[in-house]
Amino acid sequence: MDAETRPAILWLRRDLRITDHLALASAARQRTPVIPVYVVSTWRDNHAWTGDKRQHFLCECLASLAHSLEQLGGRLIIRRGDPVAEIETLASETGAASVHFTLDPDPFGRSTETRLRESCRRLKLECHGHHDTTLHQPDEILNQSGRPYRVFTPYLKNWLSRPKVPPLKAPREIHTPAGIHSLPLPTLASWDLPPLHATLPAAGEKAAKARLRNACSKLIQHYDARRDFPGLDATTRISQDLRFGLLSIRTVYQTAVRARQSASPAAAASIDTFISELAWREFYFAILHHFPDILNTEFNPNWRGIPWREPGPGFDAWKSGCTGFPIVDAGMRELLATGFMHNRVRMITAMFLTKDLHLDWKLGESHFMRHLIDGEIASNNGGWQWSAGTGADAAPYFRIQNPWSQSARYDSDGTYIKKWIPELAGTHPSQFHQAPKTGTPIASGYPLPILDHNTERKVTLDIFKRHREQTNHQ
Template sequence: MGKTIVWFRKDLRLHDHPALAEAAAHGDVLPVFILPETRHTASDWWLHYSLLDIIARFREQKIQFVVRKGQPVEQLMKLIRESGADQLVFNELYDPNSREQERELTAACEKARVQVRSFQGTLLAAPDAIFNKTNQPYKVFTPFWKRLRQELIARPLAAPELKPSDGCFPSLAAEEWRLLTGHAWHEKLAKHWKPGETAAMECWETFRDQSLSNYLEGRDHPATSYVSRLSPYVAWGNISVRSLWHGALNAAELAGHQQAEAFIRQLAWRDFAHYQLLYFPEMLSKPVRPEFEKFPWQPAGDQLQAWKTGHTGYPLVDAGMRELWETGYMHNRVRMVAASFLIKHLLIDWREGMKWFEDTLIDLDAANNSLGWQWVAGSGFDASPYFRVFNPILQAEKFDSDARYIKKWLPELTDMPLAYVFQPADAPEDVLNAAGVTIGTTYPAPIVDHWAARDRALAAYNLCKNYMSSMDSSI
């Protein structure tokens, strides 16, 4: 029996881990994680504590989990030489950088005569197994979803039996990772989250038992507890999407088939985002519809900063941005409204918003992030109609009708009557005084008029409307 190195990345768990299962069947297991270049983002905080969790889980089985920093191929080949491993395995990722690293690693292992094997362990189905009738990748979600629904999604694997390993190799201690330096995220995120595989399972079970039965109706209301809050666990692979898929379907009898279907459809959206990234890697940095390169974006100045800090004068947008800054997370309905406001009310390039989310989201997933922003901007293949400009006031009235979400994250509006809380600047002076609100001081005036902004956005989109229509007809 030989020794197998398991290269962990966005799959920090033991259950349903095909590469780990292969390694366990082969003999001794040597798990390793190569730290990325530190950007000091909220997701670095999640990575730090996910690593601590998985290191402890392997330590319980008397197996060392090695953490190193540097160029992945170089570090892995060095560890192969140090350990005498005769095999290296990993679960595939689909972003351009990861694909290139996988190709380089495979070539290096073959040159060194070390067996290398890769597995599909991060998505519901292998992206190269799903094509349309003309054998081309899907560009629109609904036909992709119908095709995926016909696939036999593999059952999740149990955590494998592992035998203790005697090896002891150089590994960076937690204080050397430097994932928590340079910002104060760790001072507040711990109040809201507990990363790791065990916590992921607990989060799933709570959602399954308490909220799945109301998911379809409740997921759009940010003040309720009907969303799963599983996204950061999925982003770092603390929990397997296949286990969630089958878990939801197994719970459908009690929770309701429509509810379970709505939930697994969201898992399919994640697959679709990674699928699109594999076949259209340019989506990370530029619009996939080329006409949007000519879009008349406005300079990102004070209005961008007002959006980032939750001082736009539109309470639902501001509540979402402040929730993000405090917790590293934002409710999905509010994400759409906040993103639409930046793009269509302020005409600020969607890439500015995408970068801010990269810094602040604990559930950062590059594929989901870019697909979501391009969906709102209208620059993706499968995108929101360009003429859809979310009215943040009506969205608040519809999905936060009692203003519980708004007042939670905007305490300065706690005493504002419901009749005016969605448009504080329109409140009479006596109402503002009674609520202790001074527009422009304790709460900002709207940085842009909704109707004027809407007209300006539609005029900007009309510059490329005809070309957009011709592109739509060809998809």
């Protein structure tokens, strides 16, 4: 086959869109046929770090992507197995000359890329990996000594000062050669998972673009004042879209910057806060990149070896949303029912696990990864270590949120709590924000609090203080 007409393989991973897609643009730019391929993983049942909700969302995104690619004149090829072996097979079947893909921000994806590069070298295939998940790469934003930041504010200042690459358009057309074998689009049954009983957001690039339009036309202008209230529809809800690459981060950033141009000073300040959240996402990617050990241990060495308790019935109550703390239970039930949890409530539930139940943050981290559709290794680890007080720029260990006062402050009328705990529909919201005084449950079928927050708060302070003293003396 003539070198000019040999196809380019586009290996799709967490970049399931056609607009503003660097690897797709680079494959299509060569005017050669493009073979977009998604390689379905082979794990069965209970995967520790993903579950039915995220896999279902993935299936729907792939169906939507297949449709978008067809409209461009291409075809999504589905294979199953080890991605490197599958790409090798596809290349030999089609005579492909190159492989294009988006670089993965986590160490698991990166190890597959290392194997792919070796295989491409061996098979004399061009190998093009593109940084496309963040606006800035971890090695781009370093302090004056050339080292990674450990604190967010100076990182943000540096991040904001850097020029940002503008978005690209989708290619007008691509051509995928006929006759290439493809498996059917995956379904939950592909991983032996039963049908889903959860309500998920609409999947695919079109739905994600609609969420972004909605967010940037009316939500981010009021983000500062409203984002902490879980009963309001006040945050953008694009986290799963960034996780699956239904939206490119360049497009998100540019849409927010455009909204800022016509905003009042107060709205512009809110949009700045929103943009700083995009930088938190990149800060956590950078932390994971530079300190991959955080997946196994505390970022802050002072807190390694904390004597966390063994999980017991308290952990089960937390997971199922039956702790008797309405704000905690509402969050945990929202997670099970939708694969999402509001950020404020993620912090409250995470602190409850680590500071009230004294359980290892890694237990919560993996429970969240199994249930969140936006489950992102870096942000999830960052959020958990922040809440546990062990992470980069984390809440200090003695700043322990009180779940009662948090719900009084952020869900005073109980809108959020009532939405997720039907047993409490007829209960007056004032009862959601304090422990019942009489020892009687606040509603039939709803449990009494499983612990006393003030007592457990003192226990936590004691655990951390003692640990610090012991390690200082070693």
